[in-house]
Amino acid sequence: MPISSKTLDLLRRLVAERPDDLKVRLHLAELLIEDNLTGEATEVLEQALALKPDDPAALRLSASLCYRLHMFEKARDSLEKASRDGPADPKSDLLLSRVYLELGKYRLAEQLYRQAVKGDSSLEDSVYSDSIRSRETGRVAVKLGGRDTGLDFESEGPSITFSDVGGMEEVKEYLRMNIIFPLKNPDLFKQYGKRVGGGIMMFGPPGCGKTYLSRALAGECKATFYHVGIHEILDMYLGSSEKNVHKLFETARRTAPAIVFLDEIDALGQKRSSGGDSWGRALRGTVATLLAEMDQLGTPEKPILVIGATNTPWAVDLALRRPGRFDRVVFVPPPDLAAREEILKLHLHGKPTDDLDVPRIARKIEKFSGADIRALVDRAVEDVIKRAMRSGKTELIRTQDLLDAADKMHPSTVEWLATAYDYVRYSNEGGIYDQVKNYLDKNR
Amino acid sequence: MASPERVQFDGLRKQASILLETKRYTEAVSYAKRALELFPDDPRLYVLIAYAMARVKNKEAPDWARKAIAEEPNNPLWYGALADTFRFLGNWKETLEPMSKAVAMSPENWQFQSLLGLCLLNGKKFDKALHHLKRALELNPRDPRTYQRLGLVLIRTRHRDEGEQYLRKALELAPDDADIQASFGWQMLLTGKRNEANEAFREALRLNPQMVLPKIGLGDPEGERRGLKDRLFRVSIRLATIPPRVALFVFHFILLELMVVYLLLAYVNNYVQLLQLSPLVIVVASWCFFFLIQPFIVKAVGNRRGAHFI
DSSP states (O other): OOOOHHHHHHHHHHHHHTTTHHHHHHHHHHHHTTTTTTHHHHHHHHHHHHHHHTTTHHHHHHHHHHTTOHHHHHHHHHHHHHHHOOOHHHHHHHHHHHHHHHHOOOHHHHHHHHHHHHHHGGOOHHHHHHHHHTTTTTTTEEEEEEEEEEEEEEEEEOOOOOGGOOHHHHHHHIIIIIIIIHHHOOHHHHTTTOEEEEEEEEEEETSSHHHHHHHHHHHHHHHHEEEOOHHHHHHHHHHHHHHOOOOHOOOOOTTTTTTEEEEHHHTTTTTTTTTTTHHHHHHHHHHHHHHHHTTOOOOOOSSSEEEEEEOOOOOOOOGGSSSSSSSSEEOOOSSSSHHHHHHHHHHHHHHHHHOOHHHHHHHHTTTTTTTHHHHHHHHHHHHHHHHHHHHTSSBBBBHHHHHHHTTTTTOOOHHHHHHHHHHHHHHOOGEEEEEEEEHHHHHH | OOHHHHHHHHHHHHHHHHHHHOOOOOHHHHHHHHHHHHHHTTHHHHHHHHHHHHHHHHHHHHHHHHHHHHOHHHHHHHHHOOOOOOOHHTHHHHHHHHHHHHHHHHHTHHHHHHHHHHHEEEEEEEEHHHHHHHHHHHHHHTHHHHHHHHHHHHHHOOOHHHHHHHHHHHHHHHOOOHHHHHHHHHHHHHHHHHHHHHHHHHHHHHHHOOOOHHHHTTTOSSSOOSSSSHHHHHHHHHHHHHHHHHHHHHHHHHHHHHHHHHHHHHHTTTOOHHTTTTTHHHHHHHHHHHHHHHHHHHHHHHTTOOOOOO
16 A cells, blocks of 8 residues: 555654654655655665664664565675574564575575474465475485485586686686596596596685686586585584485485585684684594595596685695695685676676776776675665666666775775785695785786 | 474584684574573573674673573683683783682682683783792693793793793693794794794794784784885884893983983073084984884884784
8 A cells, every 4th residue: 555645754754853763764664665665765774774783673674675676685684684683583584585585595595484484373375485495496305314304405407617707717727627627538537547526625705706616617517516505514413414424425426427515614624723622523523424425536437526615725624635635726816807897797787777888897896706796786776776766767877886886895805815915925835825826916 | 302492402502612613603603592592591502602702802792601600600611701701802801800700619720720820911910820820830730821821921020031941831832832932932032032033933923824923023014015114113123122122221211311401401501512413412312212112113013903912
């Protein structure tokens, strides 16, 4: 039902009279959202959050608005922040479930849906529940000992290749020579008694495309890709973590050639000096199983490649980097110029844009990660929406909007690179950080 | 047989502790809070949250440790945890009360004794620190950190040689401890053994490249080299750690006083001959001033870069 303009005007006046009254602001924002006045609602919510940045109600409302505007990452961040600081709320869980579904995190979406329904049974929605399941196609569910633990490893067939990854030529070349060529020519390597497959550790600043590159690598090798997060390995019932690892490799062997992508490998193979005894006890078995599985990684005809990705290679135990384990190291740097152009185009796709000078914007955002570029586009879009609200017509995203947004942002990779610089300088044992050194020398 | 809630609780608690150990502090807090929703009376989880929050410098950390104390007021571990949260937040003054309580409740615990010694050392209460650290050593003569702390107390109470011996012992017991290497390096630097100091600093940085103290000891810049500012800082380090620095400090202070008096006299009485010499006097006075402020520069730069000098 449309909200009467009188009510809205009244609330607007009330907000002007009582600028510090958060409740009135939130009420106004709620009605504006209901009335589809999203631009003004954004402004009112921004002001509300400026008054009280951690207010769970404001964060939840902001999340629902972001969800409507298809800004799913922002919606997720707001909801996660709200659930951290505020009491449990089944409706928020349901919204977060929908957000995760849009972000392709089906398992989390399902978990949150269940949690929401448990908290408030009136939220049960069989259509939505079915839609989660239907979007999980390609998933391989692993049952342990006859019971479904809720643990599953998402697998997918070859979908993207290196041609879908813009720029990053050096990394691609390294992967071609060291991974793809041996996998495609197993006989040659067999003659020399060399093992095909094995493990590589991929590291670099967060949000720079380690997962995407690995998917593309799987596409190049025409291999099945298994993406496994640390939380899937660290099963809630800890005793079964080892079983999970074993099942994962068994499934991978069945579908070989396969690439097993272990995200956040540092958590699994944390340096013993930095972890305590409890870590040692809790994870020793899991790490041992992982290492044992890596010692029998398929045959030359049906190889399995294990990629361990980490943002903190310095936290990974040396035992995991021994020959035969994650002995090859690949640095995935922040996207280069060509990659930044591609990422920009990807995020701007389908949005109303002017004739953009993409190379100019890409030059301006040096050292921006893929995630930073996404945030940059989000920020520029928000400004354009505000302009559209003021003018009352559709406004196009201009080069200047993106350049202005870039001025207000700092690349998130800088901090990572500063840390990496310390490791290059003081602790580059065995040349593990040589690739980082080369990158820093070139991009000083 | 344990109830499903208890099984879920145990799983969540274990996961939270793994996440804490693997430095995923935000996630650790989230798992621990989920576990607390099931059984809100487990003090271990309050402490776990307190530690995780303290590691990310969240000022609410001590409140969570206090919740554990409220749940189980007779457990000295929670008082130690409260002191630890203050320690991680850099509030050394606040650590004393809970750590003293922990020691009073469990006087035979060498870790409490040693940590109280550390708290007292940072509070500059050296005599009391010495007492507790010696007691800690009696209870556990193999703890390298206690040797290190004892060494630092002795150095601060002008028992330099004895202090150095304790630091060497700490190093012998734990050569892979970056913190001990850094302490040893500074002691070597202050006694003029620059090569040995640099070796210890480099070893500390090899073990933990992000440590601030050894970088300052080496006179290295924060990030990549930036030029003149860093060269000047290196000079500051050299001057501030020169071995006979106390005598030189007194000498420069007296010289500066004399120069100031000289200049005042010359200007007030308009002594032409004295005024002719004033450029030279100004240069000497400036040098004295420059020399005298070096320790403060080093301390200020160190503090800005996050170092904690005792």
